[in-house]
Amino acid sequence: MAESRPQPDHIGDGPSDASVPKVVVSRLSLYLRELQRLEAAGQETISSGQLGALLGFSDAQVRKDLGFFGQFGYPGVGYRCDELIRAMRDILGTNQPWNVAMVGVGNLGQALLGYRGFGRQNFTITAAFDADPGKIGELVQGLRIQPLEELAATIRARDIRLGMIVVPAERAQEAADSLVAAGIEGIVNFAPVTLVLPPHVQNVGVDLAIELEQLSFAVTTKLVKQPTGAAEPATG
Amino acid sequence: MAESRPQPDHIGDGPSDASVPKVVVSRLSLYLRELQRLEAAGQETISSGQLGALLGFSDAQVRKDLGFFGQFGYPGVGYRCDELIRAMRDILGTNQPWNVAMVGVGNLGQALLGYRGFGRQNFTITAAFDADPGKIGELVQGLRIQPLEELAATIRARDIRLGMIVVPAERAQEAADSLVAAGIEGIVNFAPVTLVLPPHVQNVGVDLAIELEQLSFAVTTKLVKQPTGAAEPATG
DNA sequence: CGGTGTGAAAGTTTTCACAGCG
DNA sequence: CGCTGTGAAAACTTTCACACCG
Numbered sequence: 212m213a214e215s216r217p218q219p220d221h222i223g224d225g226p227s228d229a230s231v232p233k234v235v236v237s238r239l240s241l242y243l244r245e246l247q248r249l250e251a252a253g254q255e256t257i258s259s260g261q262l263g264a265l266l267g268f269s270d271a272q273v274r275k276d277l278g279f280f281g282q283f284g285y286p287g288v289g290y291r292c293d294e295l296i297r298a299m300r301d302i303l304g305t306n307q308p309w310n311v312a313m314v315g316v317g318n319l320g321q322a323l324l325g326y327r328g329f330g331r332q333n334f335t336i337t338a339a340f341d342a343d344p345g346k347i348g349e350l351v352q353g354l355r356i357q358p359l360e361e362l363a364a365t366i367r368a369r370d371i372r373l374g375m376i377v378v379p380a381e382r383a384q385e386a387a388d389s390l391v392a393a394g395i396e397g398i399v400n401f402a403p404v405t406l407v408l409p410p411h412v413q414n415v416g417v418d419l420a421i422e423l424e425q426l427s428f429a430v431t432t433k434l435v436k437q438p439t440g441a442a443e444p445a446t447g
Numbered sequence: 448m449a450e451s452r453p454q455p456d457h458i459g460d461g462p463s464d465a466s467v468p469k470v471v472v473s474r475l476s477l478y479l480r481e482l483q484r485l486e487a488a489g490q491e492t493i494s495s496g497q498l499g500a501l502l503g504f505s506d507a508q509v510r511k512d513l514g515f516f517g518q519f520g521y522p523g524v525g526y527r528c529d530e531l532i533r534a535m536r537d538i539l540g541t542n543q544p545w546n547v548a549m550v551g552v553g554n555l556g557q558a559l560l561g562y563r564g565f566g567r568q569n570f571t572i573t574a575a576f577d578a579d580p581g582k583i584g585e586l587v588q589g590l591r592i593q594p595l596e597e598l599a600a601t602i603r604a605r606d607i608r609l610g611m612i613v614v615p616a617e618r619a620q621e622a623a624d625s626l627v628a629a630g631i632e633g634i635v636n637f638a639p640v641t642l643v644l645p646p647h648v649q650n651v652g653v654d655l656a657i658e659l660e661q662l663s664f665a666v667t668t669k670l671v672k673q674p675t676g677a678a679e680p681a682t683g
Numbered sequence: 684c685g686g687t688g689t690g691a692a693a694g695t696t697t698t699c700a701c702a703g704c705g
Numbered sequence: 706c707g708c709t710g711t712g713a714a715a716a717c718t719t720t721c722a723c724a725c726c727g
Contacts (some may be wrong), residue, residue, distance in 0.1 A: 234696080235696090269698070271697075271698055271699070271700095285704090286703075286705060287705050288705080
């Protein structure tokens with residue numbers, strides 16, 4: 212649901228309609244990333260064809276994707292970068308700040324705590340938990356590592372709705388269970404296991420070895436075949 | 448300097464023939480992960496229905512996916528875990544060892560160097576490069592950090608075919624260009640930018656902020672159209 | 684029986700192509 | 706003009722349903 216700007220009803224509210232294919236939403240994130248780069252570079256407008264070409268999509272695909280959420284363009288001109296960025300962030304929900312809890316503060320967890328990219332999209336890791344008593348109280352990136360016993364109370368107190376699981380595979384399900392019990396609404400899971408979650412909890416998995424596996428397949432199996440026109444994005 | 452747009456959607460061919468949809472290959476990795484867990488737990492056989500249920504897919508989907516690559520099952524019995532694991536690894540290419548080069552050894556790079564999950568799937572990070580002169584020669588996880596000047600020679604000398612880009616966004620394209628010039632065949636890119644690569648170089652992007660963005664959308668909009676209907680998949 | 688493998692049907696996503704607008 | 710927005714067609718993916726097998 213895009214937000215209407217001032218203006219004549221040009222931008223904004225569209226078919227706040229039925230369900231949107233997941234793949235469309237993933238492309239939205241890519242459009243947004245590209246738009247932010249373009250705007251930082253001083254570009255004011257962009258056409259669907261130009262935006263698509265940057266990512267390997269067709270112009271029609273870009274327009275159709277945006278069409279799920281409303282009308283954002285100006286015929287003969289294209290889209291205004293600033294307006295489209297704002298609309299995309301409204302749709303994706305990142306015009307609002309999000310607090311995130313991290314469970315597991317090992318090497319990877321610590322690296323993620325220091326990752327600047329989250330903040331730029333309005334995500335802040337506001338709490339970090341670990342089972343290792345030796346780590347409790349330690350400061351990482353200015354954040355105090357808390358014991359798991361404090362997880363539920365902290366998540367509720369700090370209005371945390373999203374969680375990241377960065378524990379070893381064997382402990383991922385119990386970490387997920389704790390987060391769910393604390394009322395979390397979505398989880399990014401870096402452990403290489405499939406979590407069992409209630410249907411109201413959203414979940415995105417990131418398996419680092421699987422990313423390499425997919426490459427291994429693609430490299431071994433010379434990929435060919437292609438209908439017409441453009442191609443595919445860079446983000447898997 | 449690389450040229451060319453991003454890439455197509457279909458991937459090469461299987462043992463039989465015909466091009467395989469990318470989404471099928473990504474499910475293959477999930478099947479393999481599940482099978483390895485089951486085998487470690489002592490399970491000898493599994494049916495398509497059981498395997499699918501563990502991942503939130505239908506039995507038919509599992510059978511169709513496997514059907515792209517051959518016949519692996521026994522009517523009335525299911526699949527033998529050990530045989531199917533071996534077949535999946537043959538298909539994905541992970542029965543062979545892969546050497547991987549890492550470019551950028553910051554916080555995230557160091558964490559990835561220590562990640563045990565790669566080795567289990569036969570990937571070894573055999574070289575690590577960084578632009579920071581202060582880091583050169585430093586040992587991380589037993590690996591000596593090398594200057595970028597040594598990248599091409601090292602990649603050729605050590606039979607490295609895959610690369611991981613873990614540098615800041617501004618330097619990702621030049622890192623990619625160096626890897627391409629050195630003859631790399633595939634890249635996993637952790638920088639939040641779209642790389643421009645020649646079409647013969649495979650590419651998988653992992654944008655950590657985008658994973659959270661996708662969750663943010665899913666949490667605020669409960670209206671995402673899911674391909675398969677059952678439990679809960681995992682990998683995003 | 685329980686379960687695979689597979690055409691054919693159903694459903695979904697992408698591409699095409701063109702009216703309409705500034 | 707150049708470009709959007711959008712039905713309609715094409716292409717692709719998933720589900721169904723059933724022959725067949727041990």
